[in-house]
Amino acid sequence: MGKLSRVLRCYHCGAILQCEDENEKGYILPESLHRATPIQIIYCDKCFETMKAFNNSELEQKVDQEVLKILDDAFATDAYIIWVVDLFSFNGTLNKEIADKVKKLSLTVVGTKRDLFPSSVKDDSLINYLRERFQAYDIKPNTIRLVSTSTANSNKFDPKELINAMNVARKGHDVYMIGNLTSGKTSLINKAMKGYENKTNRQIKTVTYPGTSVSVLEIPLSRSSFFYELPGISQTTSAQGRLEKEVVKLITPKKDVKIANRLLNAGEALVVGSLAAFEIIKGKATYYRFYCAEAVETKKVLNKKLDDFINENNIRRSVRPVSERLISFLDYDMFEYTMENDKKWHDISIEGLGWLSFIAQGQVIRVRLPKGIALKESLAKIR
Ligand SMILES: Nc1nc2c(ncn2[C@@H]2O[C@H](COP(=O)(O)OP(=O)(O)OP(=O)(O)O)[C@@H](O)[C@H]2O)c(=O)[nH]1
Ligand SMILES: [Mg+2]
Numbered sequence: 519m520g521k522l523s524r525v526l527r528c529y530h531c532g533a534i535l536q537c538e539d540e541n542e543k544g545y546i547l548p549e550s551l552h553r554a555t556p557i558q559i560i561y562c563d564k565c566f567e568t569m570k571a572f573n574n575s576e577l578e579q580k581v582d583q584e585v586l587k588i589l590d591d592a593f594a595t596d597a598y599i600i601w602v603v604d605l606f607s608f609n610g611t612l613n614k615e616i617a618d619k620v621k622k623l624s625l626t627v628v629g630t631k632r633d634l635f636p637s638s639v640k641d642d643s644l645i646n647y648l649r650e651r652f653q654a655y656d657i658k659p660n661t662i663r664l665v666s667t668s669t670a671n672s673n674k675f676d677p678k679e680l681i682n683a684m685n686v687a688r689k690g691h692d693v694y695m696i697g698n699l700t701s702g703k704t705s706l707i708n709k710a711m712k713g714y715e716n717k718t719n720r721q722i723k724t725v726t727y728p729g730t731s732v733s734v735l736e737i738p739l740s741r742s743s744f745f746y747e748l749p750g751i752s753q754t755t756s757a758q759g760r761l762e763k764e765v766v767k768l769i770t771p772k773k774d775v776k777i778a779n780r781l782l783n784a785g786e787a788l789v790v791g792s793l794a795a796f797e798i799i800k801g802k803a804t805y806y807r808f809y810c811a812e813a814v815e816t817k818k819v820l821n822k823k824l825d826d827f828i829n830e831n832n833i834r835r836s837v838r839p840v841s842e843r844l845i846s847f848l849d850y851d852m853f854e855y856t857m858e859n860d861k862k863w864h865d866i867s868i869e870g871l872g873w874l875s876f877i878a879q880g881q882v883i884r885v886r887l888p889k890g891i892a893l894k895e896s897l898a899k900i901r
Pocket of ligand 2: 703704705
């Protein structure tokens with residue numbers, strides 16, 4: 519009589535697991551396969567390696583090789599770098615290749631969209647957060663500025679002062695502005711232009727950067743130095759770049775985020791539309807704040823009902839947003855954080871969607887999020 523055995527698939531990529539050919543899909547070491555119990559989640563070796571990388575938050579943003587070439591130029595000429603980050607979306611995920619190219623240069627970080635945070639939030643808290651996140655990539659910014667360019671009474675925004683500060687800091691060298699798509703570079707430049715005077719006989723223009731096919735905005739600063747705005751770094755690891763337009767509209771905040779303390783008990787999960795969920799697997803009841811756009815809805819459900827809830831919500835759409843791109847469990851990644859017990863505010867942040875803020879007391883927190891979006895745990899943005 520034939521022997522019956524179960525065919526297993528990788529939980530991450532869905533490939534049928536096999537121990538024969540290392541170069542084929544679904545390869546897993548025989549030991550790993552035989553160790554697995556019938557109810558265990560199993561990954562093929564390739565996905566397992568990727569998952570380890572995810573857990574270490576080393577998920578890479580893709581970057582155009584030509585942009586890196588431009589940054590080689592910046593390095594060779596000892597240029598001044600302005601790195602623009604969207605304060606709301608930024609969770610500390612930077613492109614490592616870009617970080618490595620600019621870390622030895624003079625650098626200013628400009629955090630945009632300050633207006634999305636209530637005025638009760640201290641600037642210092644946001645500045646410290648940016649400093650720590652850049653420090654994690656070995657970057658020590660000379661200065662960190664927070665700006666808001668969207669409102670009439672934008673946060674202490676003085677274009678003249680900004681231009682003067684840049685002119686002192688750059689010491690006669692070129693300036694390169696980098697930042698993610700939609701981080702607010704163009705809005706910032708438009709505002710800053712009010713303090714700019716063109717004392718050269720050259721024009722402001724969009725040019726193809728020499729030796730590349732990259733289009734950059736070129737602003738003359740003196741007879742021999744320029745400001746270049748590089749194209750936005752694509753948001754391959756952000757909810758803003760990975761979800762469909764209708765969902766991105768809902769997850770992008772239009773007004774300042776609300777701060778409210780709520781309670782999550784062990785055995786409970788906070789679902790964020792059908793996009794993400796945070797479950798307390800172990801630990802005490804925890805007060806949390808979830809920071810997200812006003813159109814994003816959350817709900818508490820029991821952990822054991824979470825799978826059913828998400829499946830049903832995909833049809834009923836009672837808690838929004840729901841993404842057409844998230845159909846089965848294979849479309850999500852799942853991670854667990856075992857928190858330290860330092861009694862400080864920490865964030866678990868899903869890039870471009872929002873972040874859960876809470877006091878770390880040794881909880882085990884499981885996070886489900888759309889596959890490929892970067893997840894980070896760090897000391898809180900708002901302390
Ligand atoms: N609330 C708020 N929104 C802002 C601010 N700055 C920019 N935005 C919005 O963010 C979006 C992107 O802004 P841009 O200035 O076009 O960003 P960018 O970095 O030039 O984007 P790309 O050119 O696509 O790389 C726009 O919808 C802006 O209105 C700000 O300070 N506050
Ligand atoms: Mg732009």
